[in-house]
Amino acid sequence: MASRGLVLRATSLLLCLLMTPGLAWRGLALVGRAARPRTSRLAASARRTWAIAEDGRWVSSAAATARGANDVGWSGLSREARASSDASSEEVGVHEVSDAAEARRVAALLCARDELIHACDTEVADLDLGRSPLGQGRVLCITVYSGPDLDVGSGPGKALFVDTTEPGVLEAFKPWLERESALKVWHNYGFDRHVLYNHGVDVVGFGGDTMHMARLWDASRLAGYSLAALTEELVGRAKASPLTRPDWVQYAVYDAKGAPPLERQARLSRMEWLRTRSLFDFYTEYWRPFGELGAVSAPLPLPGELLTDMERAGVMVDVRSKLPLAQTRAQADRDAAELTFRKWAARYTEAAWYMNVGSGTQVQTLLFGGATRRNSAEVSELKEELDARGVSRKGLRLKADLRQRLSEAVSTSEAGVIVDSGRKEVEFELSSLQLEHAKTTKSGWPATDAAALRELAGRPSEDPPVFGSAYGAFGGGEVGEEACRALEALCQMGAIDTMLSNFILPLQDLADGTSRIHCSLNLNTETGRLSSRTPNLQNQPALEKDKYLIRDAFVAAPGKALVVADYGQLELRLLAHMTACTSMVEAFKLGGDFHSRTAMGMFDHVRRAVEDGTCLLDWDYSQGEPPAPLLKDLFGSERRRAKTLNFSIAYGKTAHGLSKDWGVSIDEAKEMLRAWYADRPEVLQWQKDTIASARATGATRTLLGRYRTLPGIQGRNGAVRAHMERAAINTPIQGGAADIMTLAMIKLQRSEKLREMGFRNLLQVHDEVMFEGPAELADEARAEVVACMERPFDENLPSLLVDLVVDANTASTWYEAK
DNA sequence: GGGAAATGCGCC
């Protein structure tokens, strides 16, 4: 068997490509990763250009510099805060509380000072950051800083260091922590509340969350200052060597001093919100209740907690039968698909039998032979250089389980193909099928994602089958068909693997003793949406793709029911409202299928067909069978395009992107965009105005007037600028939708009906909420949920030009309720 | 061994 040398990696070696029977050798094509161009991430590398002047107005950084204003960036503040903290660490002394008697004395003094706002923090040990703090972690200490007016006997303005590892200390502080009138400000409240709850302390008296406040004055990323980052640092240090007491004290009081809530409040107070009011008013009225409990100045007290209560409640999953069954089915399907692919691939290159099918690099090598970005001269040059240095084969690591399965095969393999290196790794040589690739990754390598595999495979299992580009590459006929089927199997295997490792397995692992999953809900996005992590419950498979019925494993507790409610076309309604687009507002007023109406507006022949009765816009099937065909059936492709545009326009999609998605020319894509905008000129105008204003001010605003700074929108980097311009028109919509959901959730939380009926909010997925409560009251609860969501605005806020439509169902599983 | 980058993919 002849083999030819080929360059791979500068540090290690050279890949021998094998001549394989039945496949034409097309020469050298594999290039090492060292040749990859470096790319940087757009958002992360963008530099901030905005600042707040002393009077609280947004100004450009140039103006800010001229006027000596502070950099508004979090990192900027963080540095200032750290500097001032470091500078004042000698000035602000620490009062240590290390025994029960002293704890009782100090806690009593605190209870007498409800007029103060107390900045609090905890330090925690024995914590796995990959899961919710509910049910794990041990509080080591609490730190409290109450400002210069508190004196517990050792002088005014001391930070308290409360050592809760000493017996009786936490118990002594419990009454104060559970005291509703003692306002406590935290940095990422949910974390501390949950960890203290593990010790039987149910913290209330929420004064605010400095993390949320920071988000409000600058929605940009807060890299490096997350609680997780701080905790990881601490855990890392504790691991390296036991922390000494002074370490602990300094570390623990750092946050309270470094991010004083009053400074946050002052910053927010300087920023305009609705003409005469400030962002601090916004925080107090909306985000503080959203973050937790209505404190003194909220318009109405909230009867409990919101985000932290949702986290605490968790959602029940069926770990006894449904998820294990899903796992069994998924693993069987995956193994079958994997075998199909392996058998096929190994016929061309034996090493494929041993490869890691989950490795993009190996699939890349197998199918395409690597990148095509280097010309042959460069390849030869590299090859010579590496040959001269004597570098040899590439070692490809195999998964442990695969390794075990293959250990026998390795020892009996044909000469030359598999080399057991004697280390933990098995080295092998993978020759390439040298297929043409239609798509590359952003760094220029052939993509091996689902779309790329689909391009090769086509839809060979459909009737009639549609074969992809691999069919011809393998000479058509049965051989071509088999190739397509094998590549489809590879694609399916990847999809099933995703279901297993992202959903089916972690859900079982993360469920607590009562089969409930507790995610962490964070108010930490650029647009004001929530995010969910450990696990992310906001990306569970949607109904159409939920082959293993994962959503069916999300269940109501025995005797209870779920109420699942979602807004219909929330973002499109926001777009209609914010642009005051007559056509869209009218379409929503008329009701019926919105995308079909869009198709009518875009295509004359569709409009005529509806007008002369050839087809119906929409039909209510409770009236029996429709007397004429429906638009969506007669003009399916027109409606699909209209729908795609409806969703894409708000994201700023370009003709270039549309033409690629649809496989049409740029001109055709442009024509589609023109047709969409022709019916909605206000949208185009609004987008232009919004971008212009964003460029002038460096920020864009949501429906409720929250800001998002857009670093780089005035800069010279075209890619960053274009990205920020799209964000400028999307954030008002996406953030506006988030505003509406925030209002709705506050209203839901304040609903006495729901509280009396025993319904509690478990989840929010951007335009959807899930409640759980007694099954016999589910219908009544459903009606109340709909009522709250349809009218989320309080009397201080203007209403929308369009109605909010809510679809809600009750069922015992998430799957059934959709 | 661990962190970071690259790739890919789930949701709205």
Add this chain to the structure above:
DNA sequence: AAAGGGCGCATTTCCC
């Protein structure tokens, strides 16, 4: 210059 906004996360590979 890139070519759709916003997230979280698994896996592999690179790199120190």
